[in-house]
Structure formats: C-alpha cells, structure tokens
Amino acid sequence: MKRITYLLRRLPVIWKLMIGATLLIFLVFATYNFAQYLVLKQWMMKQEQDTLHTMMTQVQAYLNDKSDAAKTLMLPETKSYMRDILGKDQMIRMIDPKGKELLLVTNHFDPSWITPVPTAGKILKDVWHGEDHILVYRGPFALQAEHGTIEIAINLETFDHFNDTLLWVMVIGGFLAVCISALSGWAIAKQFLRPVKALAGTIQNVKQKGLQERVANIENRDEISELASLFNELMDQLEVSFRQQKQFVDDASHELRTPITILEGHLNLLNRWGKDNPAVLEESLTASLLEVRRLKGLVQGLLALTRAETSSLTDHIEYIQIDAFLAKIKSRVETLYPEFSFELTLEQKGSLVKINPLHLEQIVFIVIENAVKYSGDSKLINITSRVKQNEVYISVQDHGIGIPPAELQYVFDRFYRVDKARNREIEGTGLGLSIAKNLIEYYHGKIKMTSVENEGTRVTLTLPAAQ
Numbered sequence: 001m002k003r004i005t006y007l008l009r010r011l012p013v014i015w016k017l018m019i020g021a022t023l024l025i026f027l028v029f030a031t032y033n034f035a036q037y038l039v040l041k042q043w044m045m046k047q048e049q050d051t052l053h054t055m056m057t058q059v060q061a062y063l064n065d066k067s068d069a070a071k072t073l074m075l076p077e078t079k080s081y082m083r084d085i086l087g088k089d090q091m092i093r094m095i096d097p098k099g100k101e102l103l104l105v106t107n108h109f110d111p112s113w114i115t116p117v118p119t120a121g122k123i124l125k126d127v128w129h130g131e132d133h134i135l136v137y138r139g140p141f142a143l144q145a146e147h148g149t150i151e152i153a154i155n156l157e158t159f160d161h162f163n164d165t166l167l168w169v170m171v172i173g174g175f176l177a178v179c180i181s182a183l184s185g186w187a188i189a190k191q192f193l194r195p196v197k198a199l200a201g202t203i204q205n206v207k208q209k210g211l212q213e214r215v216a217n218i219e220n221r222d223e224i225s226e227l228a229s230l231f232n233e234l235m236d237q238l239e240v241s242f243r244q245q246k247q248f249v250d251d252a253s254h255e256l257r258t259p260i261t262i263l264e265g266h267l268n269l270l271n272r273w274g275k276d277n278p279a280v281l282e283e284s285l286t287a288s289l290l291e292v293r294r295l296k297g298l299v300q301g302l303l304a305l306t307r308a309e310t311s312s313l314t315d316h317i318e319y320i321q322i323d324a325f326l327a328k329i330k331s332r333v334e335t336l337y338p339e340f341s342f343e344l345t346l347e348q349k350g351s352l353v354k355i356n357p358l359h360l361e362q363i364v365f366i367v368i369e370n371a372v373k374y375s376g377d378s379k380l381i382n383i384t385s386r387v388k389q390n391e392v393y394i395s396v397q398d399h400g401i402g403i404p405p406a407e408l409q410y411v412f413d414r415f416y417r418v419d420k421a422r423n424r425e426i427e428g429t430g431l432g433l434s435i436a437k438n439l440i441e442y443y444h445g446k447i448k449m450t451s452v453e454n455e456g457t458r459v460t461l462t463l464p465a466a467q
Contacts, residue, residue: 014189021185022178029177033170041163048159049124051087052137055152056122058085059092063141073103073146083107089155094141096148109155118149133160195228206235259291319466320360322351322385322392329361330383333368340372340379347386354466359439363447366432367396367459374457375400387465394461403451411449412437 062081073094082092082105091111094103099116113129114136122139133156141150205213214232266284273280323346330344353360371381378399386393403411410416414434433447440447444464451457 014186014193017189017192018182018185021188022182025181026174026178029174033174037167037170040166044159044162048135048154048156052124052135052152052154055085055092056137056139056150059150059152060139060141063143078103079105087154089157091151091153093151094148095151102148109153114151114153116151132157195225199228199231202231256295259295262291263288316356316358317354318357319352319354320357322353322394323349325357325360326383326385326394329364329368337372340375340381343380343382345382345384347384351385351387351392352466353392353463355443355463359443363436363439363461364394364396366436367461370432370459371396371398371400371457374398378456390465392463392465395458397456397458399456402453402455402457403449404453408449408451412447
C-alpha cells in the first residue's frame with residue numbers, strides 16, 4: 001500500500017486527474033447499475049410470483065364452482081381449462097394427501113423436476129434442479145370429500161437469461177463508460193492544465209532569459225487565467241523593483257564616489273606636502289570635513305529610506321490635530337531659517353489625521369526644506385491646510401526656480417536632483433522626497449508636485465481624515 005501511495009504521488013497531475021475522474025465515474029456508474037439491477041430483478045421476480053398467485057386463484061375458483069370432485073378432475077374440459085391458463089415452461093399438478101397424482105397439465109415442463117409434496121397451507125418456494133431454476137407455488141384445495149394440494153411451477157430459464165443479459169449489458173456499459181470517462185478526463189485535464197503548463201514554461205523562461213518573460217494571455221476567465229494574470233502583474237512589479245534596485249546601486253555608487261574621491265585627493269595632498277603648509281592643511285581639513293558631513297547625510301538618508309520601506313511603521317500612531325501641528329512646525333522652521341518668511345493658512349480648523357507624529361513631522365520637514373533650498377531669491381514659503389471629502393490636504397508653496405515639466409516625473413526617484421549643474425551649490429542627497437513618498441503612502445496618503453519654472457513649486461500632501 002505504501003508503494004502504491006508513493007507511486008500515485010509521483011504521477012503527473014494529468015494522470016491523477018484522469019484516474020480520479022475515472023474512479024469517480026466508475027463508482028457512480030457501478031453503484032447505480034448494481035442498484036438498478038437489484039431493483040429490476042426483484043421487480044421481475046415479483047411479477048413471476050404474482051403470475052403464480054393469479055393462476056392458483058383461478059384454479060381454486062374453478063374447482064369451487066364444481067360439485068363432484070371425482071368427475072370434475074376427470075372431465076376433458078377441466079384439462080382444457082388448465083391448458084388455457086397455463087403459460088410456456090409451466091406446470092399445474094393436483095395431488096391427494098398421500099402425494100398421488102390426480103391431475104397433471106404441462107407446457108414444456110418436465111414434472112419429474114418437482115417432487116410431489118402435500119401441504120395444508122400456501123407455500124412459495126424457489127428451488128433448483130441442476131441448472132434449471134424453478135419457482136413452485138403449493139396451495140390446498142377441497143372439493144366435497146376430495147381434498148389435496150395444487151402445485152403450480154414455472155421454469156425461470158427466461159427470467160435468468162434476461163437477468164444474465166442485463167448484467168452483461170451493464171458490465172459492458174460500465175466498461176465503456178470507464179473508457180469514455182478516462183478519455184474525457186484526459187482531455188479535460190489536458191485543457192485544464194494547459195494554462196498551468198504555460199505558467200510553468202514561463203517560470204522556466206524567467207530563470208533562463210530574465211524577468212521580461214510573461215505568460216501569454218489566457219482568455220478562459222477562470223481561476224487559472226486569474227493566476228496567470230497575477231503572475232504577470234507580479235513579474236511586472238519584480239522587473240520594476242529590480243530595475244529600481246539596479247538604478248539605486250548605480251546612483252548610490254555615483255553619489256558615494258564623488259566625496260570619497262575628494263577625500264582621497266585631499267589626504268594625498270596632505271600626505272605629500274600639506275603637513276608643513278598651514279594654508280593647505282586648513283583648506284584640506286575644511287574640505288574633508290565637508291565631504292564627511294555629506295557622506296554622513298547620505299548614509300542617514302539611505303538608512304531612513306530603508307526603514308521607511310521595510311520596517312514596521314505602526315508604532316506610536318496617534319490622532320494629530322493638523323492646525324496645532326502645523327503651527328508648531330511653523331515656529332520651528334522660523335527658528336531654523338530666520339531669513340525666510342513662512343505664512344500659515346488654515347482653511348478649516350479641527351481636522352485630524354491618524355499617523356505617527358514623528359513620521360508626519362519628517363514628511364513635512366522634508367517638503368519645507370526642499371522649498372527653502374530651491375526658493376532662490378524669494379524668501380516666502382506658504383503653508384496651507386484644508387479638508388475636502390474626508391481627506392486632509394497640506395500644501396507647501398515656494399516662489400523659487402521651479403522645475404522643468406519634463407523632470408517632474410522623476411523628482412521622487414532616489415538620488416534624482418533637478419538641474420544637476422547646480423548640485424554643488426545646493427546641498428542635498430536626492431533622497432528626501434523618496435523617503436517622504438514611502439512614508440506617506442504607508443498611511444494610504446499621496447504626495448503630488450506641481451511646478452512652473454522661475455515661478456515656484458507646490459507640493460501637496462494628502463492624508464485620510466480621522467474622526
């Protein structure tokens with residue numbers, strides 16, 4: 001049994017489905033046919049028994065109508081009547097209490113097959129004589145002083161032949177049904193597994209050729225086609241993720257290479273002749289410290305971005321009142337950037353959001369710091385809050401250099417910085433907006449940027465309003 005189980009487990013799915021369907025149909029068909037066979041056999045036997053009952057009633061009624069028993073049994077019309085009610089392969093015999101034959105009428109029936117047995121009551125028996133199956137019905141009769149037993153027998157050869165034929169028909173029909181069900185199960189399983197094979201083939205191609213492989217469109221509109229569609233969507237996401245990962249590595253390498261190269265250059269300068277030259281020493285140390293701070297900011301930004309993408313952000317979630325929160329933020333940025341003017345407009349007071357306050361503070365600070373960096377000669381920053389359709393909107397507007405329309409779609413990418421020619425003048429790592437985007441999307445919010453060159457940029461944060 002263990003070996004059979006092991007072999008069945010190793011069979012291909014198409015064989016498992018075919019064998020399962022075949023066994024199921026076989027069991028259903030065999031159960032139905034067996035029940036049908038038993039019902040038909042019992043029904044036909046009941047018909048034969050009813051025939052004997054009817055014949056017995058007719059014989060007894062005929063005898064009851066006669067007054068002289070001895071003459072009645074010897075009359076030709078009695079035998080004629082008996083022959084009229086007698087069918088093929090049947091016998092009617094009347095015997096006295098000692099078993100002596102008084103009357104015998106047969107039709108293709110050998111009376112020696114049945115031993116005369118007197119009886120006082122009605123008895124129905126199913127007997128065999130060699131290969132002949134016989135149904136015998138015995139009942140008493142009384143005619144004046146004469147009494148005895150009526151024996152009516154029928155050879156069930158036709159009945160047995162019909163049952164055997166019916167059984168063979170059912171067996172052959174069952175065999176044909178099993179064959180048809182096996183072929184149908186094979187065809188259905190093959191059709192059913194076609195999308196699965198396509199999916200398996202695509203996965204194999206992905207291993208060999210790369211993430212660009214996809215499952216061909218399957219128009220069955222069933223669970224398998226839905227699985228194929230989900231697989232394609234997953235591969236799209238993986239391809240985008242791997243492409244972003246590669247871009248991230250390339251960008252990180254590029255961003256790290258510049259400060260490391262500068263540090264290496266200054267250290268080599270110091271090593272060669274800067275030790276005894278205070279001016280060179282001062283310049284190299286200042287430049288090196290600046291690049292170290294830049295590296296530190298870059299590493300901190302990468303760590304913050306990683307935490308925003310992979311860590312659990314659900315700790316310390318609170319209900320935050322936006323107007324009080326923004327007023328606090330305004331006070332802090334005014335202290336940090338005293339040369340800037342910050343205007344706060346609250347269109348609807350009392351609005352709440354449900355978020356970790358540190359994350360909301362980090363998001364808003366990133367947006368405000370970007371506005372400060374790219375404000376140019378303008379020193380005005382507008383901060384606005386409003387509520388619309390169960391959503392809280394926080395907008396930060398600067399009036400600076402703006403962003404070219406072609407570059408707006410890239411501003412949330414890691415390390416991307418607008419107008420790279422000015423990267424040396426404007427500090428930054430290009431990670432802030434990526435961090436803000438990941439954080440706000442975790443709380444089912446959105447971040448959107450609109451800009452006009454030389455007029456300014458507006459960043460709008462959207463968060464679900466809390467009750």
